[in-house]
Amino acid sequence: MESAERRITRRTFLDYLLGAGLLGLAGIVLYPLTRYLIPPKVTEVTGGSVIAAKVGELAPNSGKIFPFGGKPAILINTPDGQLRAFTAVCTHLACTVQYRPDLAHIWCACHDGHYDLRGQVISGPPPRPLEEYQVTVKGDNIIVSRKG
Amino acid sequence: MAEERYGTWQRWSEERLRLRAIVEFLRHKTVPIHRYSFVYYFGGITLFLFLVQVITGILLLLYYRPSADAAYESVQFIMSKVRFGWLIRSIHSWSANLMVGWVFVHMFSTFFYRAYRRPREFTWVSGALMLFLTLAFAFTGYLLPWNKLAFFATKVGTEIAGDVPLVGKYVMLLLRGGEDVTEATLSRFFGIHVAILPALATVILGIHLALVQVHGMSRPISVRAEREISFYPDFLLRDLAVWILVLALLGTLATLYPWPLGEKADPLAPAPPGIKPEWYFLFMFQTLKLLPSKIFLFEGEMVGIMAFLVGGLVLLLVPFLDVWAQREQQNRWVTTLGILAVAYLVIMTILGLALPAM
Incomplete structure (x- = not known):
C-alpha cells in the first residue's frame, strides 16, 4: 500500500513538473506575442x-x-x-x-x-x-x- | 451498450458533429517502429515550420505596409520600435529558410524509402506541388522588405521567368505588373504571398495531410517493423516534443543571429557587385551561369530553363515513373538517380556560394 502511494506521489510530481514546463513554454511564447500586438508609441513631433x-x-x-x-x-x-x-x-x-x-x-x-x-x-x-x-x-x- | 458510457453532452454533440469516427480512427491508427522511423518526424517538422510561418506572417501583417515608400521603413519599424518585432521578423525569416531546407530533406527521405509507391502516389504529387509552393512563397516573400538585394534578385528572377519559351514574356509581365520591377511588383508579390499562395497551400496541404492520415505511414521496402505504437497519443506526443525542440532552435537562431534588413532598394542605383540569389535558388543560378550561350541552335539559358521545367515535371510524376517500386522492388538505378540529383543540388549550391558572382 505504502509503495503504491509513493508511486502515485512521484507520478503526480512529474505531472506537475510537466505542467509547469508547459505553462512556462506558453508564457515564453505568449509574452512576446502580446507585447508585439500592443503598438509602440510613435513619438509625436511636439514643441516644434x-x-x-x-x-x-x-x-x-x-x-x-x-x-x-x-x-x-x-x-x-x-x-x-x-x-x-x-x-x-x-x-x-x-x-x-x-x-x-x-x-x-x-x-x-x-x-x-x-x-x-x-x-x-x-x-x-x-x-x-x-x-x-x-x-x-x-x-x-x-x-x-x-x-x- | 457503448452508448450508455456517453453523457448527455457527448450524445448531443455526437449526433451533430459525428466526431467519434475520427477519434476512433485516430485511436486505432498505428505507426510502425523500425530503424528508419526517425524519418516519420520530417513531415511533421515541415508542418510545424509552416505553422510558424502562418502565425508570424499574420503578426507581421499588422505593421507591414506594401508600398515602395513605406515597405522598408515599416520593416525597420517592426525591428526597432515594435516590442519583440525583431524576434517575430527574425523567426519568420529563419523559419522560412529552415522550411525550404526541410522540405527538400522530407522529399528526399520520402524518395529514397519509396514512400510514394501504391497507394500513396497522390500524397507524393501533393507534396511535390507544395515544394513548388514553398519556393514561390520564398521568392515572393524575399522582395517584401524592399531592400537592395531583394530588388535585384527579383529583377533577375522575373527576367529568367521571361526566358521561358512562348509564355515567358506574359508571365514576366504578369509577375512584375509592368515592364519593370516597380512598386506594382511589390503590390503583386504581396498579394501573391499573403493571399493567393496561402489559399492554394491550405487546399493542397489539407489534401496532403488527409492522405497521410488515411494511408498511414509507409514502411520502407523490405524493412520489418519491430513493433507498432499508436498514433494518438504516443506518436503525436513524440511529434510535439520534436516541435518544441524546433521552436527552441528557431528562438535561439533568431536571437543570436537576427535576420539583417540590408539597404533600402533604389530603382535608379546600379546593381551591387557580388549579387546572388538566396541559397535555395543558387543551383539554378549557377547552372544557368555555367551553360554556354549557345547550345545547338538555341540560347543556352532557354535550354537550361526548359531542363528545369522538365525536371519539375519528372519530380511530380516520380511515383508513376518508378514502376519497380509499384512491385515492391528497389531499383538500383532509381536510387542512383536520386543520389545524382542530391549531388547535383549540393555541388551547384556550393559552387554558387564559393565562386565570385561576376
Whole structure:
C-alpha cells in the first residue's frame, strides 16, 4: 500500500513538473506575442512649429486645415482680419472641425458642434473648448506653434 | 451498450458533429517502429515550420505596409520600435529558410524509402506541388522588405521567368505588373504571398495531410517493423516534443543571429557587385551561369530553363515513373538517380556560394 502511494506521489510530481514546463513554454511564447500586438508609441513631433500658410493665402472669413504634430489643426482668418489657430480635433469624438464662413465660426460636422472664434463651445455636444495655438507672422510665412 | 458510457453532452454533440469516427480512427491508427522511423518526424517538422510561418506572417501583417515608400521603413519599424518585432521578423525569416531546407530533406527521405509507391502516389504529387509552393512563397516573400538585394534578385528572377519559351514574356509581365520591377511588383508579390499562395497551400496541404492520415505511414521496402505504437497519443506526443525542440532552435537562431534588413532598394542605383540569389535558388543560378550561350541552335539559358521545367515535371510524376517500386522492388538505378540529383543540388549550391558572382 505504502509503495503504491509513493508511486502515485512521484507520478503526480512529474505531472506537475510537466505542467509547469508547459505553462512556462506558453508564457515564453505568449509574452512576446502580446507585447508585439500592443503598438509602440510613435513619438509625436511636439514643441516644434510649422509653417501653416503664406501671408495672403487666407482671405478674411476663411479657414485652412494643416498638419501639426501629426494631427490636423485649423488656421482661420476672422472676418475682421485676425489670424488664429486651433487644434482641428473636436473635443467631442475627435472629428476634424472646419470653418463655416456663413456662420463665421468653427463647426464640427459630425455631431453639430459649434465653437466661436476663440475656440469656446457655443452649442452642441463638445465638452471642452479647442486648444488654441500661437500664431506669428515671420516675413512671408504664418507660423503656428504651441502656446507657452 | 457503448452508448450508455456517453453523457448527455457527448450524445448531443455526437449526433451533430459525428466526431467519434475520427477519434476512433485516430485511436486505432498505428505507426510502425523500425530503424528508419526517425524519418516519420520530417513531415511533421515541415508542418510545424509552416505553422510558424502562418502565425508570424499574420503578426507581421499588422505593421507591414506594401508600398515602395513605406515597405522598408515599416520593416525597420517592426525591428526597432515594435516590442519583440525583431524576434517575430527574425523567426519568420529563419523559419522560412529552415522550411525550404526541410522540405527538400522530407522529399528526399520520402524518395529514397519509396514512400510514394501504391497507394500513396497522390500524397507524393501533393507534396511535390507544395515544394513548388514553398519556393514561390520564398521568392515572393524575399522582395517584401524592399531592400537592395531583394530588388535585384527579383529583377533577375522575373527576367529568367521571361526566358521561358512562348509564355515567358506574359508571365514576366504578369509577375512584375509592368515592364519593370516597380512598386506594382511589390503590390503583386504581396498579394501573391499573403493571399493567393496561402489559399492554394491550405487546399493542397489539407489534401496532403488527409492522405497521410488515411494511408498511414509507409514502411520502407523490405524493412520489418519491430513493433507498432499508436498514433494518438504516443506518436503525436513524440511529434510535439520534436516541435518544441524546433521552436527552441528557431528562438535561439533568431536571437543570436537576427535576420539583417540590408539597404533600402533604389530603382535608379546600379546593381551591387557580388549579387546572388538566396541559397535555395543558387543551383539554378549557377547552372544557368555555367551553360554556354549557345547550345545547338538555341540560347543556352532557354535550354537550361526548359531542363528545369522538365525536371519539375519528372519530380511530380516520380511515383508513376518508378514502376519497380509499384512491385515492391528497389531499383538500383532509381536510387542512383536520386543520389545524382542530391549531388547535383549540393555541388551547384556550393559552387554558387564559393565562386565570385561576376
